[in-house]
Amino acid sequence: MPPVSEFPVLHTQAAPATQTDTAQRNTSRPVILVGFQHQGNLGLGYLASTLRQHGYSVIICDIEAPPDQIVAAARQSNPMIIGFSLIFQFYILQYQRIIGMLRDAGVDCHFTMGGHFPSLSHVQTLNMVPELDSVVRFEGEMTLLELADVIGNGHDWRQVPGIAYRTGDTISTTPMRSLVDDLDQFPYPDRNYEPETAIGHKALPLLASRGCARTCSFCSIQTFYRTAPGKIVRTRKPALVVEEMRSLYLDRGIKIFLFQDDDFPLFGPVWRRWAADFVSELHRSGLSRRIIWKMNCRADSVDPGVFASLRDAGLYLVYMGLESGNEEGLKTLHKQVTVEQNLRAVQVLKQVGLLFEFGFMLFDPGSTLDSVRANLNFLRTILSDGCAAAVFCRMLPYDGTPIKDELERAGRLKGDIVKPDYDFLDPRVTALYHSLSGIVDVWGWIHGFRALSPQLNWVSNEIAIMERMCPALPGLKDLKRTVRQITRTSNGILFQVVEELLNIATDGGSTTWTNEKLDRYRRRFLDQLLDSRNAFVSRHQNALLDSLQIDATLSSITEPAMA
């Protein structure tokens, strides 16, 4: 068995405990947290830092690590609690398996689970994973801390607010715990892992707010934050967000900040003021000239003046949930935006010079052949210049979403928790969906980190980073032109496939497309992409390495304004 130091352990230190802490807490055994770590898991990071602040040791394990390593880590460290984080509901079987293995290996400590699915569907979670002792519902920092305190001291954990547990055949819940009012009360999330890099620049995720005020029918986030008592959307103080960025820049050399807020604070006068304060703080700190950042927003927040000022403060990439290109689809998804607003938002981002990526559902439960055609035309319009690679999916009815309940009421819900499903009302749409999925290898072309569209977008992302970090590189404009050309052509092929299949669904006939033919295109585009990108990077290696420098004088230029 390998020593603990070789386990997929990201953090084991405990912060120095205060006198009061030691008097009240039994922190002699660690807490293990298991979750999806790719791109850094802020939920686990906040849980870990909160526990550490109160004297507990925390071990974080990646759910993607070999299960026997997680089992070995648990057996060697004798934890008080193992907390499992399930933020993607389709991972539940993987958790079920690991949890079963842990119990079989004799790990008998308290097992709890948190995240969106367990919070909203605690009964199903406890039924599907009977080895769990409890589920922590909604924001977990304070509940997990209290659970650790109570279990450590040998008291009855069933009294802790914010949990669900099994008593015999029934599932009980304790009173719900309110969402935390002041997000700045939390220590910075634990990020004790190697940051991902983009063209050598280190990137880390962070949050400026939690919650979302909107009510999209397909989204479990809005119900997650609405079901728990307390204020739905909470923003941090702009100065403190910038201070966190400043310390990550100075201490860890982070130059790319990925805001994971569901809807970055921008909508309406109050959040516009928040954004303006954030921009001023970035300029005041000197960071706006040294770092870049990405955020997620909706089309109805995009305004040319505001986005020009965000761009000047370092914003370089915007992820927008466009979701649909036809009015009926937008209504079904309860987006509360129009096609016109979506089109305008894209146009504004292009005018302002910001790179954008987007979420889009070619199919939704109300899809007709006409709506799919309208969606296709919308994608053709916004992507005609090759500014981004085409990505699309089919809406999935996740637990806790209004649309899932609606489908269930209408008797249309199929599948299970791992693969929730439904049929379209028009069987020709179902046939179209299946023929499209049969021909386009979504994991090779559209989804997954190694697929064609994400890789095209990744290289566009690298180009946008270079445009900010080392704009004078000779040939950068040519590389951008080439990548856009490849993207435009690859999008064009994908659109041709969708269109031909649509025509067949409408008028009959058979397709000329095959998996093999499409795969040949895919490989050709990937080769072209990687050849141009790699040649450029190796030509400019030295300049690119120079651009990685950190300006350590930043610390003496400014002091943060602690609000």
Ligand code: B12
């Ligand atoms: C960042 C992010 C990602 C990152 C993942 C980073 C990571 N390792 O965490 C990336 C980009 C990789 C990603 C990918 C995807 N994502 Co995503 N993602 C998010 C996003 C925007 C933010 C997550 C976050 O940082 N939240 C902030 C933290 C503080 O909150 P939290 O995670 O909820 O954690 C708190 C509580 O839930 C609770 N808690 C959580 N775990 C635990 C564990 C214990 C023990 C306890 C006590 C408490 C607890 O306490 C935490 C602190 O308060 C969420 C939306 C959201 N708001 O969460 C979507 C979200 C999780 N993603 C989603 C989806 C669908 C996807 C993709 C499938 C998208 C796609 N089509 O490819 C992929 C799946 C990846 C895969 N494995 O195949 C959905 C999941 C829907 C569902 N019900 O399953 C969400 C909810 C978005 C949405 N609006 O629907 N995603």
Ligand code: SF4
């Ligand atoms: S999809 Fe985005 S905007 Fe809509 S409710 Fe969910 S988080 Fe909010």
